[in-house]
Amino acid sequence: MTIIVRFAPSPTGYIHIGNTRIALFNWLFALKNNGQFILRFDDTDTARSKAEYAEATIADLEWLGIDPVRIEHQSKRIPIYDAAAETLKAAGVLYPCYETAEELERKRKLRLARRLPPIYGRDALKLTDADRAKLEAEGRRPHWRFLLPNFKEDPFSVARTEVHWDDLVHGRETVDLASLSDPVLVREDGTYLYTFTSVVDDIDMGITHIIRGNDHITNSGVQISIIEALGAKVPELGHINLLTTASGEGISKRTGALSIGSLRRDGYEPMAVASLAVLIGTSESVVAVPDMGSLAEIFDPAATSKSASKFDPADLDALNRALIHAMPYAQARDRLAALGIEGDRTEELWLAVRGNLSRVSDAVIWWNIVKNGPASDEQLVEEDRDFVRAAFDLLPPEPWSRDTWKQWTDAVKAESGRKGKPLFMPLRIALTGLTSGPELADLLPLLGREGTLARQP
Structure with missing residues (x-):
């Protein structure tokens, strides 16, 4: 069996480190198991979805080193969803509802007042054909709910119904369908919700493993029921912990905080971003991993913590330096x-x-x-000028090598009696204009004798 995973962002903003972590987990899982990675845009919300965000997502993933085997757009797959919806309608598990948002809110408050769980009471199942015809004649259009299999015979007698799966991250997971409302799969305008389109696509594309945020655990119980109602095999599921900002706030595409594009523009290396995004909140040490293959070797979704992890861009700096230095x-x-x-x-x-x-x-x-020539950050103090001027007169003849710096400073030390910082710092400032930097033994051959003499004060 070929392992097939997917990353399914909505192109309503630029992807940030939080949803990129999910993309990376799926990519590394595919890489580790010689599988396939599908990028699938949840763009059925045409009002908010924009092509520029989809294009930016593709570019950001490419920068990170993620190479999808195919790219899909849900907006181009409507006929597939239509057919699946008709299958569920024919099976009697997708039913029309006519309540307005205000009416649903009133019913929710009534149930709470009666100390009942605030779930949908399935009142629409009591409507006759005549009732529905009358409502539609009044201009109402139905939204469609999926009838959860949380009853034995009477849908109004809900019973505890557990859905189980062995989670790739958490181990055994359980969701009780009796605690949930029948989910809306089709809006009044006929458009489909993610809960439905995601299931249909996962079936159609042969997705074998789904790795996503642990905010989808309850949703997984619902989607397993829909998958089974469509007669398909349930993929393996894994739910990873979410990332927050350093202050503990949620990360949102709408704010642009910690977007991959912003991290790239700030000069961070893709593997610094990937290393921190993947390893933070796991039992692995957070280190700068040089490439995706090496990261895949140590990647283990089961090593992920259940609690949220804080992503601090400051932590990227050390990883970035380590990668650049090597x-x-x-x-x-x-x-x-x-x-x-x-x-x-x-x-x-x-x-x-x-x-x-x-x-x-x-x-x-x-x-x-x-x-x-030297930067203008630092200037020689007056007491060092004569020392440096005399030191330049002691420059060795060419050719120069890495040994030239020691030859020169040994001669200057013997002539001036200076040593340590009073010897080296004035020379560094004269040559570079800075008080720190690379080994001058390495820089001096690049300057050459003529270039060095040009810096004589």
Whole structure:
């Protein structure tokens, strides 16, 4: 059996780290099991769904390294939903209801006042054909509910009905259908709700495993019932913990907080984002994993905590630095070229400065220092000027190598008597304009003797 998973976002905003975590769990599960990953857009809400959000989602997933085997749009699959709805209607488990939202709210409050669970009482099942004809003549249009199998013979005598499954994350899970209202699957305008379209698509696309947020656990009990009513096999289910912001707030697409696009624009590496998004809230240590294959090897959905986890972008910084510090030049070359960093000695520059970078784009700072002169951040104090000027007169002849820095500073130390920070810091400031940075032994050959002398105060 080929394992097939899916990620089904609604294109009503830019995907954020929370729903991206779900995409990553599905992708890694497929990767680990040589399976397939389907990207499926829940875009039946035409008023809120936008093509630009779908396109951005595709780009964000590609940036992360997620490669769907196919991309589907629910808005193009309406005939399939129509056929499935007719199947349920013919079976007598999809029935029309005519209450308005106000009427339903009044009924809910009445049930609460009587200390009854606020679930739908199935009053629409009592309507005769004549009743329905009269209501429609008055201009009412029905919404359609799925009749949950939580009774033996009389649908008005609801009994405890447990739905069980072995969850990939939580182990044995149980939902009591008696505690739930019959879900609306079709709106008054004839459009379908996610609860229904998701089930129909999962069946039609042969989805074998569904990994999603644990806010869908109750919904899973309902969808299992719909799947069985359509005569299909129930996929394996897994429900992972949700992510919150660092302050504990929920993450929303509408606010744009922690969107993948914003993290990418901030210069974070895709594997830094993926490593934190996947490993946080699990029993695994949160480390910078270099590639998806390596992340898949340590990925285990069962190691996920049941409680929500906080995602703090500040935690990305250390992971980002770790990835950049180990990044080979071949991986950085094209990105450096896009930043205008090109030339015969670009690889030497990268190897010299990468250990001091937080973002790849920070390499521009050192490119400009090597090419154009010291930064203006720090200036030599007056007492160091004469020392540095004399030190430059002791520069060794070319050719220069990594050993040149030691040869030079040994000579300066012998001549001036300075050592330690009073020796090295003024030279660093004169050469770079900064008080910290890459090893000067690596930078000096890039500057060359002529370029170094040009920095003599």
